[in-house]
Amino acid sequence: MKRLATGFYKEFHKHREAFGQTEYDVEKLIEGAIPLLEKHLGTDAGRQLEIDLLRAINEGIEARENDTRQGNFFSYDAHMPLGERRRVKRGRANFDQLFRRKLIVDRNQEVQASAWAVETHWLNDRMAALRERPLTTVVEDLLNEDGSIKEPEPVEVL
Numbered sequence: 001m002k003r004l005a006t007g008f009y010k011e012f013h014k015h016r017e018a019f020g021q022t023e024y025d026v027e028k029l030i031e032g033a034i035p036l037l038e039k040h041l042g043t044d045a046g047r048q049l050e051i052d053l054l055r056a057i058n059e060g061i062e063a064r065e066n067d068t069r070q071g072n073f074f075s076y077d078a079h080m081p082l083g084e085r086r087r088v089k090r091g092r093a094n095f096d097q098l099f100r101r102k103l104i105v106d107r108n109q110e111v112q113a114s115a116w117a118v119e120t121h122w123l124n125d126r127m128a129a130l131r132e133r134p135l136t137t138v139v140e141d142l143l144n145e146d147g148s149i150k151e152p153e154p155v156e157v158l
Contacts, residue, residue, distance in 0.1 A: 008040040012057060020079050020089030023097060027085055030054045062087075122147075 012033055019029045033054050041050070065078035076091025082100050093101070129142050129149075144150055
């Protein structure tokens with residue numbers, strides 16, 4: 001999809017800023033931006049396409065706001081997820097919203113730690129199986145997906 005005119009993005013950012021003053025539902029932000037999109041695309045675009053496009057644009061903005069490499073991860077103007085489709089600007093969050101965000105962050109950390117442990121175990125087992133084998137040997141040459149050792153292929157005797 002081609003990029004929209006710069007004017008649309010300026011108007012969408014302005015529209016989005018108005019929503020971050022209090023907790024909001026992302027879908028309400030999207031629905032409220034449809035007239036902006038129609039102004040720039042025309043009304044011939046289907047409603048679902050409009051909603052999908054606005055959702056993608058908003059998610060792109062959120063991703064940039066929450067990218068630590070951008071240097072503004074904790075900017076008060078960044079919109080932070082509160083679970084489900086709920087968001088609020090970081091600088092406009094109250095105690096309850098901060099607490100809900102903390103629960104999300106804690107849960108994500110638990111899930112990531114668990115995934116790290118599972119994958120590390122998987123990697124260590126596969127590296128051990130491949131150790132001292134020719135570099136052309138791959139995991140599926142030696143192990144089944146469940147980690148069990150493959151039975152050697154029978155050698156045909158002529």
